[in-house]
Amino acid sequence: MAKNIIRTSGLSKTYSIGEVEVHALRKVDIKIDEGEFVAIMGASGSGKSTLMNLLGCLDQPTSGEYFIDGHNTSNFTQNEYASIRNQKIGFVFQGFNLLSRTTALENVELPLLYDRTHRFNDPVKKATEALQRVGLGDRMHHVPSQLSGGQQQRVAIARALVNEPALILADEPTGNLDSRTSVEVFSVFQELNEEGITIILVTHERDFALFAKRIIELRDGKVIKDFAIKNRLEAKEEIKKLKEDSVLQDQEN
Amino acid sequence: MRVKNILKVAFRSILKSRMRSLLTALGIIIGVAAVVVMVAIGDGAQKQVEDQIASLGSNLIVITPGASVSGGVSRGMGTFNRFTFDDVDKIKSEATLITGVTPVVRSGGQVIGGTGNWFTQIQGVSPDYLEIRSWKLSTGEFFTERDVLARSKVCVLGSEVAKNLFPNDDPIGQQIRIRNVPFKIIGVLTEKGQTSVGTSNDDIIIAPSRTVHERLTGGRFISSIQVSAVSPSQIPRAKEELRQIMRDAHKLTQGEDDDFTIQDQADLATAATETSKILTILLGSVAGVSLIVGGIGIMNIMLVSVTERTREIGIRLSIGARSSDILIQFLTEAIVLSLAGGILGVALSFGVAYILNNYSNQVANIQPEIIILAFGFAGAIGIFFGFYPARKASKLNPIDALRYE
Numbered sequence: 001m002a003k004n005i006i007r008t009s010g011l012s013k014t015y016s017i018g019e020v021e022v023h024a025l026r027k028v029d030i031k032i033d034e035g036e037f038v039a040i041m042g043a044s045g046s047g048k049s050t051l052m053n054l055l056g057c058l059d060q061p062t063s064g065e066y067f068i069d070g071h072n073t074s075n076f077t078q079n080e081y082a083s084i085r086n087q088k089i090g091f092v093f094q095g096f097n098l099l100s101r102t103t104a105l106e107n108v109e110l111p112l113l114y115d116r117t118h119r120f121n122d123p124v125k126k127a128t129e130a131l132q133r134v135g136l137g138d139r140m141h142h143v144p145s146q147l148s149g150g151q152q153q154r155v156a157i158a159r160a161l162v163n164e165p166a167l168i169l170a171d172e173p174t175g176n177l178d179s180r181t182s183v184e185v186f187s188v189f190q191e192l193n194e195e196g197i198t199i200i201l202v203t204h205e206r207d208f209a210l211f212a213k214r215i216i217e218l219r220d221g222k223v224i225k226d227f228a229i230k231n232r233l234e235a236k237e238e239i240k241k242l243k244e245d246s247v248l249q250d251q252e253n
Numbered sequence: 254m255r256v257k258n259i260l261k262v263a264f265r266s267i268l269k270s271r272m273r274s275l276l277t278a279l280g281i282i283i284g285v286a287a288v289v290v291m292v293a294i295g296d297g298a299q300k301q302v303e304d305q306i307a308s309l310g311s312n313l314i315v316i317t318p319g320a321s322v323s324g325g326v327s328r329g330m331g332t333f334n335r336f337t338f339d340d341v342d343k344i345k346s347e348a349t350l351i352t353g354v355t356p357v358v359r360s361g362g363q364v365i366g367g368t369g370n371w372f373t374q375i376q377g378v379s380p381d382y383l384e385i386r387s388w389k390l391s392t393g394e395f396f397t398e399r400d401v402l403a404r405s406k407v408c409v410l411g412s413e414v415a416k417n418l419f420p421n422d423d424p425i426g427q428q429i430r431i432r433n434v435p436f437k438i439i440g441v442l443t444e445k446g447q448t449s450v451g452t453s454n455d456d457i458i459i460a461p462s463r464t465v466h467e468r469l470t471g472g473r474f475i476s477s478i479q480v481s482a483v484s485p486s487q488i489p490r491a492k493e494e495l496r497q498i499m500r501d502a503h504k505l506t507q508g509e510d511d512d513f514t515i516q517d518q519a520d521l522a523t524a525a526t527e528t529s530k531i532l533t534i535l536l537g538s539v540a541g542v543s544l545i546v547g548g549i550g551i552m553n554i555m556l557v558s559v560t561e562r563t564r565e566i567g568i569r570l571s572i573g574a575r576s577s578d579i580l581i582q583f584l585t586e587a588i589v590l591s592l593a594g595g596i597l598g599v600a601l602s603f604g605v606a607y608i609l610n611n612y613s614n615q616v617a618n619i620q621p622e623i624i625i626l627a628f629g630f631a632g633a634i635g636i637f638f639g640f641y642p643a644r645k646a647s648k649l650n651p652i653d654a655l656r657y658e
Contacts, residue, residue: 002511058571058651086573097655101269111572113258156487159572 002033004067005057005198011064013050013221024050026221027064032167032200037193039201039209044216049171051218052202056089056169059083069166086114090160094172096152098144104131104155109165119164120236130158134188146167150181157188167198174208182240186211187235211235269478277554278594281634285598285627287540291603292623295533297616299509300611302525305446306518312352312485314386314492316499318360319513335503335512336475342378343502344480349478350491351479353381356462359476363378364458366429367418373411375431375458377465378479383425385481393440401461409440412454434468437458441523488517502540547594548634553644556588566646567654580647587639596630599624627638 013025025047032038037109042048053059055067057073060081066073068089073081073137090111091097108130112123120126131140134154142150153173160168170189174182177216193199201212210233217225254460267274318336336607348354356378380397381388390627396407408429415424424438436458445454465471492515500514559566566579606617654657 053652056571058655079577082570082573082575082578085571091571093655097564097571099565102265107263110569112571113262114569114575114578163573164477 001037004031005034005069006030006032006053006200007067009154010066011051011061011066012052013047013054013059014062023221024203025054025061025172026224028221030216030223030226030245031099031175032198033194034198035193035210037189037199037201037213039203039212039215040218041203041206041209041215043204044217045220047221048202048204048218050221052169052171053198055200056091057084061178064156065163078175083116086111087117087163088166090165092156092160092168092173094131094175096144096149096156096176098155098159099150100145101143103141103143104136104147106145108157108162111159115163118206124130129160130162133161133192134158149177150184150207153177153181154188157185157192161192161197165197166243167200168192169200169202171202172204173201174203182208183235183238187239190235194200259581259585260589262582263589266582266586267589273518273554273558277551277623278597280550281544281591281597281631282547282601284544284547284603286399286601287538287543287632288627289599289602289619289623289629290617291536291540292611293602293617293619294535294615295529295536295605296620296623297413298532298651299526299529299616300618301616303522306525308520309612312478312482312488313515314351314482314488314495314515315335316478316480316495317429317514317516318474318477319511329550331600334646336478338475340499340502341475341478344498346477347498348480348491348494348650350483350487351495352483353379354386354478354480355379355383356475357479358465358470358473359449359475360432361629362469364414364418364429364431367422367424367427368420369413369418371417373414373456373458375408375460375465375469376460377460381463381464381481383457385479387445388445390440391443392423394436395440396461401463404464404467405437405461406434406461406464408436408458408617410438411442411453411455411459412444414458415441428645431460431503432456432469464562474557482517492517499610535602544634545650548591548638551587551635552638552642554582555639555646556610559583559642559646563647563649563654563657565650567651567657570649571655576647579649580643583643583646584636584639587643588635591631592628595628599627599649 007234008028008030011025011028012023015022015024028047028051029092030064040051042046044053050059054061055068057076064218068084071084073084078083085091097174099110104188105124105127108127109123112120112126128137128140131137134157136151136154136158139147140149141153147155157168160170168189173189174185177185186208189201193213201209205211210231213232214228215225216223257454275512293533294401316336336356338356344351344354355378360372360382361372361374363372378399379576380395383395390409391412393409395409396405400407408431410424416431418424419427422442427438428435430436442457442459444456462475468476479494482488495515496511497516500511503512505512569579569582571575574617607620609615610618
């Protein structure tokens with residue numbers, strides 16, 4: 001039986017906007033095991049961003065409990081949340097969120113600079129390995145403005161990987177990328193997942209959700225569907241298809 | 254977060270925007286340089302005043318004839334000239350706390366010789382004069398005790414007189430006539446510059462006291478006696494000793510007032526030093542204001558920078574930075590900037606001081622204390638004005654910060 005990475009029970013979040021109370025999440029119970037690749041889906045306003053913030057320890061629930069890698073986060077202080085973010089979670093954002101004018105290597109090294117456990121002796125070596133893992137070993141000293149969108153997102157993935165987190169949280173990771181590059185990024189995610197890393201993907205595009213192994217669908221702050229994907233897409237296959245398509249197009253031209 | 258990492262993060266941020274960092278530090282650079290240079294100028298002025306006083310002879314004691322009192326009515330300073338060569342000889346043989354004594358016999362008049370004529374003052378003194386006034390000869394030699402006793406008609410010119418009468422020639426060995434009495438020039442004094450009242454020290458002719466006394470003043474009394482004490486600290490005791498000798502010489506009985514005045518340079522020196530100290534404080538505080546303005550500049554830029562870097566702060570928080578890490582990062586940036594500004598400011602002040610000392614009359618004297626002070630002040634300004642922006646940065650919420658455009 002696989003270990004629970006994430007378990008929530010009765011997780012709720014209510015925002016007060018003036019006198020109006022907005023229930024962004026209503027009693028969400030989910031469990032995610034180690035090694036899973038879950039896509040959280042839903043239209044805008046469904047609460048998926050709120051859930052993402054709660055799972056990422058960026059925000060605290062109004063009520064309910066959240067366990068990550070065995071830790072109950074209910075009574076955590078801000079510093080403990082920061083430590084969890086540093087040690088257990090790797091974020092990949094839609095807008096890449098890399099530090100500008102900072103080399104890929106320094107960007108990837110960043111989480112290690114805030115590490116308080118002294119798990120890693122050689123941050124530079126660790127960061128170099130993470131970049132090599134996402135195929136950017138030759139772009140380490142480039143700054144974000146010298147990299148393409150897909151490369152920037154791969155730097156962000158390397159940054160998420162570098163502190164050996166329990167899970168990677170990806171929030172619309174391909175929202176700013178074209179479909180070809182998106183598929184390439186998903187192939188990186190699938191590779192990492194095959195190596196045993198738990199990935200949670202937040203997206204509103206069903207096409208991309210199919211690269212995951214399981215889909216959790218939200219509506220109005222509640223889980224309405226939770227199922228395993230039968231006909232899962234393989235990103236590598238898709239890349240091949242795209243290549244064949246372009247070859248065909250070239251021939252037609 | 255380890256200190257090494259804190260510094261790494263702060264330095265990377267500073268170097269990422271070099272221009273802005275330089276402009277931020279500029280306020281501190283100018284402020285520190287201004288403080289150091291201003292205090293150095295004040296200090297240099299103080300030193301100049303002290304040197305000037307020392308050039309008078311810091312051990313100098315001057316005995317002037319006092320007001321004679323007849324029937325309780327003072328007739329004013331110097332109304333009764335009654336110093337004689339006997340007084341001088343008595344001081345010379347009895348005083349123990351002095352290194353030299355000279356009578357000063359003042360005269361003046363038209364001097365003819367060399368290329369023309371010149372009106373100047375003539376002082377008749379003893380061979381001790383040079384030592385008492387800490388003066389030196391630039392060429393030639395000074396007269397001796399034998400010249401004094403022999404009433405030799407020799408003289409030594411002040412540099413100003415030498416320049417005017419002998420612009421092209423060597424005056425040594427030449428004859429001049431002072432009020433029609435021929436004198437042979439045996440030496441020229443070094444240049445001493447201005448007196449404290451603005452007249453030239455160098456517009457003078459020095460000759461043996463008895464020669465001047467008998468040939469030029471017609472045997473009048475000596476106008477003053479100048480003495481040098483063995484050391485500045487012995488001045489008060491030397492003064493007391495001289496007073497007793499003079500009272501004895503003038504046969505003053507107990508209860509009779511002194512008929513002379515004994516003065517030294519100490520009073521003048523203290524007053525002048527006080528004045529230049531106040532000048533230093535004034536200059537320093539004006540410059541200090543510019544240092545504070547520089548600090549406000551740092552705060553201003555840091556505040557803008559916090560807003561501009563909101564997203565960066567969000568990224569840092571999301572990957573596990575604590576709010577204290579953010580606080581320390583921004584505070585460190587502010588301190589590093591102001592200390593770097595301090596270093597460059599001190600370097601700049603050395604440059605300015607070098608220019609002042611070599612290409613102007615102003616003397617700038619940089620002391621190590623003021624460098625340490627200005628440096629410490631710069632660091633304190635970094636902490637003080639960096640804290641508010643840093644705190645603002647650390648209070649940001651990660652979600653809002655990440656969404657910030």
